[in-house]
């Protein structure tokens with residue numbers, strides 16, 4: 645069966661920061677989505693996430709190929725930083741998804757933004773954080789509980805814009821109608837437990853409202869970081885006569 649996606653999104657600066665360095669992309673026509681969480685002094689974080697998303701989008705639109713598009717994003721951020729002293733050292737996470745004709749959502753991932761898969765009420769994490777605490781957990785030096793309170797938890801070990809030799813995780817998620825995928829920046833997952841996230845995703849059937857509820861939950865918990873959430877619902881294809889044209893090309897986060 646052909647799968648189509650119904651996508652809801654929400655982003656917010658949070659309760660503490662004065663600007664939003666997260667960026668996201670929803671392109672229904674290409675079946676391409678992405679979340680990017682930028683970092684770096686001055687305006688570096690914002691520039692990094694926006695540059696990465698623009699380059700990802702342009703490369704994918706022209707050539708297809710998710711890994712190449714993530715590499716193009718990396719090259720673009722490195723290039724941009726080279727030409728501007730004030731942007732030196734900027735970087736961004738990038739978690740992108742593209743829906744294939746066979747109903748497989750291919751996820752390309754660098755950093756500590758995340759993708760989750762909800763099926764039959766059970767939430768599982770699709771991505772592995774490229775972070776110091778995740779490495780310490782894998783090495784048996786830290787428990788999951790300790791990691792949640794560890795002051796080093798925002799330190800990431802892989803990002804877009806830091807090194808021209810980038811390793812990209814590629815994870816295929818085979819979707820069936822009724823599945824839901826949620827992609828987010830760490831401003832959600834550092835504030836809201838996975839159990840509470842699952843509860844919202846199970847209870848709220850509208851993807852746009854679910855995304856907003858998750859952002860609200862992160863803010864209710866303190867909102868110490870920017871928060872971005874995409875909720876992707878997998879639906880079976882409608883008969884051609886019932887398809888309503890829904891054109892929404894290249895929505896770039898805050899710069900709609």
Ligand code: MN
Pocket residue numbers: 681829830831869870
């Ligand atoms: Mn963040």
